Amino acid sequence: MDELLAILNDLYPDVDFATYDARVDGPLIQSMEMVELITAIEEKFDVEFPPSLMGDPEHFHSAAAIWELIQRLEDE
Amino acid sequence: MQRINVLEYLDEIAARLPDKPAFCGDDLQLCFGTLDRRSRAVGTALALGGFYGEPVVVFMGKGPAAVSAFFGTLRAGCFYVPLDEEMPRHRIELIFGMLRPRAVIYDRSTRAALEGLDFHGTALLYDDLIQTEVDAPALHKIRAKAIDTDPIYVVFTSGSTGKPKGVAACHRSVIDYVENLSAVLRIDEDTIFGNQAPLYVDACLKELFPTLMFGATTWFVPKSYFSFPSKLVEFLNAKRVNTVCWVASAFTMVAALRILDEIRPEYLRTIAFGSEVFPGKQLNAWRKACPQARFLNLYGPTEATGMSCYYELPRDFDGDKVPIGGPFRNTDVFLLDENNARVEAPGLPGEICIRGTCLTLGYYADPERTAQSFTQNPLNTHFDEKIYRTGDLAQYNDVGELMFLSRKDYQIKRAGYRIELGEIESAAHSVEGVHAACCLFDDAKKKIVLCYAGTISRAELNEALKTKLPQYMMPNVTHQLETLPLTPNGKIDRNGLKERYMV
Numbered sequence: 001m002d003e004l005l006a007i008l009n010d011l012y013p014d015v016d017f018a019t020y021d022a023r024v025d026g027p028l029i030q031s032m033e034m035v036e037l038i039t040a041i042e043e044k045f046d047v048e049f050p051p052s053l054m055g056d057p058e059h060f061h062s063a064a065a066i067w068e069l070i071q072r073l074e075d076e
Numbered sequence: 077m078q079r080i081n082v083l084e085y086l087d088e089i090a091a092r093l094p095d096k097p098a099f100c101g102d103d104l105q106l107c108f109g110t111l112d113r114r115s116r117a118v119g120t121a122l123a124l125g126g127f128y129g130e131p132v133v134v135f136m137g138k139g140p141a142a143v144s145a146f147f148g149t150l151r152a153g154c155f156y157v158p159l160d161e162e163m164p165r166h167r168i169e170l171i172f173g174m175l176r177p178r179a180v181i182y183d184r185s186t187r188a189a190l191e192g193l194d195f196h197g198t199a200l201l202y203d204d205l206i207q208t209e210v211d212a213p214a215l216h217k218i219r220a221k222a223i224d225t226d227p228i229y230v231v232f233t234s235g236s237t238g239k240p241k242g243v244a245a246c247h248r249s250v251i252d253y254v255e256n257l258s259a260v261l262r263i264d265e266d267t268i269f270g271n272q273a274p275l276y277v278d279a280c281l282k283e284l285f286p287t288l289m290f291g292a293t294t295w296f297v298p299k300s301y302f303s304f305p306s307k308l309v310e311f312l313n314a315k316r317v318n319t320v321c322w323v324a325s326a327f328t329m330v331a332a333l334r335i336l337d338e339i340r341p342e343y344l345r346t347i348a349f350g351s352e353v354f355p356g357k358q359l360n361a362w363r364k365a366c367p368q369a370r371f372l373n374l375y376g377p378t379e380a381t382g383m384s385c386y387y388e389l390p391r392d393f394d395g396d397k398v399p400i401g402g403p404f405r406n407t408d409v410f411l412l413d414e415n416n417a418r419v420e421a422p423g424l425p426g427e428i429c430i431r432g433t434c435l436t437l438g439y440y441a442d443p444e445r446t447a448q449s450f451t452q453n454p455l456n457t458h459f460d461e462k463i464y465r466t467g468d469l470a471q472y473n474d475v476g477e478l479m480f481l482s483r484k485d486y487q488i489k490r491a492g493y494r495i496e497l498g499e500i501e502s503a504a505h506s507v508e509g510v511h512a513a514c515c516l517f518d519d520a521k522k523k524i525v526l527c528y529a530g531t532i533s534r535a536e537l538n539e540a541l542k543t544k545l546p547q548y549m550m551p552n553v554t555h556q557l558e559t560l561p562l563t564p565n566g567k568i569d570r571n572g573l574k575e576r577y578m579v
């Protein structure tokens with residue numbers, strides 16, 4: 001989780017991802033940052049996002065949600 | 077006969093194809109007949125309200141309804157000013173301060189935001205306006221007075237002093253632009269657009285007016301698909317979209333996230349991109365996925381109505397930098413050096429200057445800034461002839477095509493949006509507790525970096541900036557410093573800051 005937070009804070013240094021939730025605080029990730037985020041996660045965790053998951057804001061609204069998704073991908 | 081008003085397109089197409097879908101969104105599809113009726117109802121309501129020859133703000137959610145409100149303001153002999161539902165209050169107030177609009181058309185999604193504004197004119201609910209009984213003789217009388225140099229819209233772009241600039245364009249410029257653009261894009265009645273551009277920038281002209289002119293169809297692609305794109309291509313296929321004009325970053329994102337490995341856009345035949353660099357790797361992924369499509373790079377400033385230059389990629393294109401090519405028909409684009417001499421030799425930089433009917437009316441209620449950018453053609457000392465100086469630098473390649481180089485000033489492009497770093501600095505300066513601010517752009521990473529000195533914390537500053545700047549202008553990174561470093565001349569040392577904070 002700390003590694004994910006490091007990636008997120010690298011992209012958004014001024015956002016507190018311990019509490020941030022897009023469903024409450026409004027959308028944050030813009031299109032090009034999504035590319036950076038996914039590339040960084042794939043490198044760090046050695047996972048590959050199936051394109052089908054990139055259409056679902058449900059998996060990207062908070063650090064916890066992204067973390068859950070990474071763990072699911074790692075198990076596969 | 078020569079056309080003098082864009083409504084002529086609507087009149088003709090509504091008579092010819094009344095039941096064909098024109099503009100389609102999530103919850104509403106308007107065919108040409110209904111679009112026409114709604115525009116007449118809105119126009120009648122405005123005319124009855126005594127509005128004529130003035131700006132009418134259209135403050136509505138993106139979609140077919142807003143488009144019909146645009147045409148409604150034109151029916152009343154007014155011009156429309158599209159505002160974004162997500163625009164922060166401070167920016168809307170700056171815009172209202174410049175426009176002093178007497179009328180605003182709103183919908184349910186913007187009602188609360190409008191109520192929070194210091195606006196004392198007439199607020200008109202779209203759903204009420206479209207119930208108005210059409211007064212055909214009144215609308216006819218208005219049209220009979222129209223000339224093709226009447227304004228059609230004012231769109232706002234970033235201004236370096238912190239005050240947005242409202243670019244006003246007239247019917248003649250839009251007709252000229254859309255006719256020549258459509259010929260290059262080969263728009264016809266079978267064209268189905270997938271729109272990405274917001275309605276408050278000139279980029280959406282590429283869909284709005286060719287749709288009317290040819291009886292094409294425009295689908296509004298849901299905005300979230302451009303951040304979470306797996307459904308995007310599915311959407312294009314389901315709607316049989318064959319023509320897209322998007323900012324390069326939208327295409328880049330889809331390719332970089334490997335969406336094209338999974339699903340191919342089946343119907344695309346024209347792919348136009350612009351406003352920024354399309355990286356070769358992602359461009360090639362698109363060319364591989366859509367081998368049947370034509371790819372075109374478009375370039376142009378809002379001040380010259382839309383796009384001024386285009387370049388169609390040849391099938392065997394393998395360069396690493398895509399030219400911006402050459403001008404559309406009836407537009408002249410040339411380069412001037414610092415001494416206002418024409419640059420013709422390949423490889424030498426010059427400022428891109430534009431002349432032609434495409435030149436807009438300038439900045440609304442701002443003669444000073446208009447005079448700075450819209451100047452007498454220095455190559456012509458014999459009669460009055462305006463050119464627009466873009467502030468963009470370019471050079472010719474060996475075969476005479478224009479290649480974009482860079483900006484002369486601190487204007488940047490991010491996700492297709494044109495941003496003056498000065499506007500962000502100005503917003504930061506207006507926050508209490510900020511003593512000095514300097515905004516930089518990391519071109520390689522496409523990040524806006526804001527350095528400031530003051531007593532306010534970074535989080536507090538960000539909160540304050542959110543109320544003043546649209547999201548696309550928000551800094552990615554802020555640095556709080558004791559003081560900002562100065563050059564020997566006493567100016568903020570931008571280069572020093574760049575070296576320290578952009579590695």
